Amino acid sequence: MKFWPLFALALLLLVAAPVSAAESIPGDADGDGLLTSTEYAGAALAYLDSAYMGGAGDLSPADIRDAAWVYTHWDGKPLEVTDSSGRTVTLYRPLHRIVTFSGESLETLRSIGFDMEKVVAVDKYSHGKETFFPECQDTANIGSIWSPDMEKVLTVQPDAVFLYATISTAVCDDIQKRLEASSPGIRVFRFDCFKPATYVGEIRTIASMTGCARRGEEFAAFYESTMDRIRDGAAGTPENERPRVYFEYWFDYTTVAANAGYNEKTELAGGVNPFATGTAEYPVVDPEAILVTDPEVVVKLVGQGLAVGGYAGHDIAALDTIRAGMLGRPGWSGISAVKDDRVHVIHSDILGGAQHFIGTAYLAKWFYPDRLAELDPHAIHQRYLTEFQGIDFDLASEGTFVYP
Amino acid sequence: MLSVPANRLICIVLLLLVVPAAATSTPVARTLSTNEPGAGEVFTVSLSIEGMALGAVVETLPTGYAFAGTDHPEDRVLVRGQQAGFAVMNDTLITYSVQAPATGSGDITGTWEDFLAGSEGAVVPSHVAVGGIETAAESTGAKSALPAAQEAAPPFAVLAAVAVLLVAAGRGGRR
Numbered sequence: 001m002k003f004w005p006l007f008a009l010a011l012l013l014l015v016a017a018p019v020s021a022a023e024s025i026p027g028d029a030d031g032d033g034l035l036t037s038t039e040y041a042g043a044a045l046a047y048l049d050s051a052y053m054g055g056a057g058d059l060s061p062a063d064i065r066d067a068a069w070v071y072t073h074w075d076g077k078p079l080e081v082t083d084s085s086g087r088t089v090t091l092y093r094p095l096h097r098i099v100t101f102s103g104e105s106l107e108t109l110r111s112i113g114f115d116m117e118k119v120v121a122v123d124k125y126s127h128g129k130e131t132f133f134p135e136c137q138d139t140a141n142i143g144s145i146w147s148p149d150m151e152k153v154l155t156v157q158p159d160a161v162f163l164y165a166t167i168s169t170a171v172c173d174d175i176q177k178r179l180e181a182s183s184p185g186i187r188v189f190r191f192d193c194f195k196p197a198t199y200v201g202e203i204r205t206i207a208s209m210t211g212c213a214r215r216g217e218e219f220a221a222f223y224e225s226t227m228d229r230i231r232d233g234a235a236g237t238p239e240n241e242r243p244r245v246y247f248e249y250w251f252d253y254t255t256v257a258a259n260a261g262y263n264e265k266t267e268l269a270g271g272v273n274p275f276a277t278g279t280a281e282y283p284v285v286d287p288e289a290i291l292v293t294d295p296e297v298v299v300k301l302v303g304q305g306l307a308v309g310g311y312a313g314h315d316i317a318a319l320d321t322i323r324a325g326m327l328g329r330p331g332w333s334g335i336s337a338v339k340d341d342r343v344h345v346i347h348s349d350i351l352g353g354a355q356h357f358i359g360t361a362y363l364a365k366w367f368y369p370d371r372l373a374e375l376d377p378h379a380i381h382q383r384y385l386t387e388f389q390g391i392d393f394d395l396a397s398e399g400t401f402v403y404p
Numbered sequence: 405m406l407s408v409p410a411n412r413l414i415c416i417v418l419l420l421l422v423v424p425a426a427a428t429s430t431p432v433a434r435t436l437s438t439n440e441p442g443a444g445e446v447f448t449v450s451l452s453i454e455g456m457a458l459g460a461v462v463e464t465l466p467t468g469y470a471f472a473g474t475d476h477p478e479d480r481v482l483v484r485g486q487q488a489g490f491a492v493m494n495d496t497l498i499t500y501s502v503q504a505p506a507t508g509s510g511d512i513t514g515t516w517e518d519f520l521a522g523s524e525g526a527v528v529p530s531h532v533a534v535g536g537i538e539t540a541a542e543s544t545g546a547k548s549a550l551p552a553a554q555e556a557a558p559p560f561a562v563l564a565a566v567a568v569l570l571v572a573a574g575r576g577g578r579r
Contacts, residue, residue: 038479041491044460044519045482048489052462052515055484068458068519 025078025092026059027067035067035076043067066093073211081209084165084198085190094211095187099158100126101145101175104193105206106133106162107354111388112207113215120156131311132391145171150178158186165190194353195261196268196360200224219388226357227268229375233368234270243367245271246295246337248326249282250305250348253290257283262301265356269363271297291331297366298337300326303348309400310349311393319345319403342366345403350381358384362402377402431456432516432527434463440536441504446472449512451490451498451527459492459518465502466510466532474500509533 025035027043035043047064050057059067070076070093079091098119100106103126110116121140126133140156143149145168153161161179163172176188189209191202200220207216234242247256247266256262257278266273274293275285300322302308308318323345332338344366351359361377378395385393393399437448451461465471465486474481476498480491490498502512514527533539 037493040458041477041480041493044458044491045480045489048460048462048491049482049484053482053484053487053489065519065522072458072520 023090023092025067025070025076026063033078035071037071037076040067040071040076069094069211073213079209081189081205083189083205084192084202087190089187089189091187091209093159095160095209097156097158097160099142099153099156099161101142101148101161101163101172102191102193103129103133104354105191106136107389108191108193108203108206109210110390111219111354111384112203112210112212114206114210114212120158121153129311131393132389134391145175148175150175150182153179154183160187160189162189162191165192166195167192194356196227196264196356199354199356200227222383222388223357226361226380229372230269230357230360230364233364233372233375237270239272242270242272243296244274244293245297245299245363245367246275246290246293247271247273248298248300250301250303251284253285253287254282255285257281261352261356265351265360266299266363269360270367271363287330291335294335296336296340296342298326298335298343299363299366300343300345301348301351302345303352310347311399313400314398315400316403319400323403347401350401355381355384359401430516430525430527431459431518432461432514434512434514434527434530436512436530436532439530439532441532441534443506443534444504446501446503447532449500449502449530451500451514453492453496453498456492456516456518456521457494458520459516460489461492461498461514461516461527462487462489463500463512463514463527465512466508468505468508469510469512469532470503470505472501472503474498476500504532504534507534507537507539509538 024031025033027039028035029039029042043059044064044067046055046057047059047061049055050059051061070078073094074091080088081091082088096118098109098114099121100109100119101123103123106119106122106126109119116135119136119139121142122133122136123145124141124143127136127139127141130137140152141149142152142156145163161175163175165172172190176190179186179188191206192198193202200223203216203220203223204213207213207220210216245266247262248254249256249262255275256266256273257280258273258276260281263273263276267276274295275283275289302319302322303310306322308322309315323343326332326343327338337343344362346359346362348359349355350362358377358381361375361380365372365375365377381401382395385391385395395401431454433452433454435450435452437450438445441447449463451463453459453461465488467486469486471483471488474488474490476490476495480493482489488500490500492498509532511529511531513529515524516527517524
């Protein structure tokens with residue numbers, strides 16, 4: 001009775017051997033790791049001879065196309081890729097079949113103009129985002145990093161799998177080990193694609209390994225220019241003159257401490273978080289302590305834990321209700337943020353993940369409205385969706401991301 | 405006003421004009437210095453290449469016609485019998501010479517392949533006849549040109565063809 005499942009698994013592993021497993025560039029006749037112009041031309045002729053002219057040769061159409069690709073995009077050399085876990089992997093052929101376990105890396109692939117037809121499986125959360133990833137609705141769903149469908153991953157025969165680098169490391173390490181043990185030809189890459197400190201480098205690395213260098217550079221420049229403008233807001237302002245910001249997580253009276261990503265974005269935008277010193281990532285604060293710190297700006301996060309707005313729906317009234325609830329909290333009428341009408345609601349869709357720079361631009365604009373009068377986060381957001389994501393989404397009538 | 409049948413006829417004529425144009429749009433076009441060479445004359449064949457950085461062209465000459473040289477770099481040319489293969493590396497023009505036989509006619513056929521785009525197709529055949537006299541000579545070559553139907557049609561032309569069909573159908577239905 002146990003024979004057939006084992007046989008099926010063995011067969012699956014045999015079938016799952018990826019195309020890019022070979023560790024040499026096709027057409028590299030002398031095997032020195034460099035496909036020269038002469039070698040490439042020789043390979044092209046050898047291919048023509050066998051394919052069209054009745055000669056003998058063993059270069060397949062896939063071989064010569066890969067050789068042309070490597071010659072064009074990597075100057076005829078193997079590409080050494082150092083991912084965000086610090087591990088270096090050498091690629092000898094282009095990636096034809098990518099599996100992503102994170103929506104952030106999937107979104108980044110789309111930002112750099114990667115052919116999304118070559119993404120052969122995605123995580124279940126991305127698969128469920130019909131509005132944002134419409135092209136992935138028919139793509140294989142391989143579950144989540146916490147409950148991966150390993151059999152399906154192997155079935156789609158990937159030559160590369162993308163996993164997180166610095167979060168959920170234990171489960172991602174486990175997936176990586178299982179993949180590398182079952183099919184050594186699969187390249188596993190670890191990228192976060194949501195951290196301001198590493199994102200621009202990840203954009204360029206992924207663009208380089210996928211042959212999207214030109215488009216990747218355009219996106220990197222767009223991202224960097226936005227981040228530079230954000231930093232301009234607080235430039236030259238001493239810390240004691242920067243606005244005190246109470247950043248409230250999805251749950252009431254829960255804030256963010258120093259090691260939380262939202263705190264990093266608050267500080268990048270030039271705000272000072274009076275509660276940054278806690279050890280917990282999302283500490284619960286005493287309501288009285290908020291009154292004592294007298295924040296000049298309040299930012300309330302909505303999203304997964306407080307599910308309103310975002311790409312899923314156009315519901316400004318829901319954000320207004322949340323904001324009104326905060327304004328009515330005991331003692332809040334006396335804090336500066338309320339008196340100065342500087343209480344804002346923001347959706348995690350644009351403050352976490354690969355779109356963090358859009359949300360951070362809103363924060364900076366709220367913190368430094370005079371100095372950043374020219375900064376237009378709404379326009380940045382629309383350009384991102386239209387030009388880099390290529391989705392038909394009109395912010396004027398769809399989605400709700402900030403209020404007011 | 406034109407009658408409905410007249411409108412239909414115009415649409416069909418337009419369609420017939422558009423579809424062949426779509427089918428002949430390839431990255432490689434061939435021109436000959438002459439289609440009617442003299443006996444033993446050497447004539448020039450030019451291949452204009454557009455939008456194909458790395459690829460190849462294989463040309464097949466009619467029986468009796470012989471490859472007589474090229475300006476293409478030597479290490480990017482392969483000649484075998486009636487066929488000549490050219491590796492394209494950012495080239496926009498390849499020229500080669502052909503020596504005509506004493507008598508004979510046929511088509512020069514060709515196949516192109518774009519390695520980066522992953523596409524392939526046929527170069528439109530060029531007819532040659534020594535002295536303009538048609539003979540029973542036929543093109544050779546084992547695995548030469550793809551059927552013209554496999555050539556990629558540009559999206560605009562396809563859309564235009566579909567639009568014409570729709571217009572024709574729409575007009576036909578409104579009576």
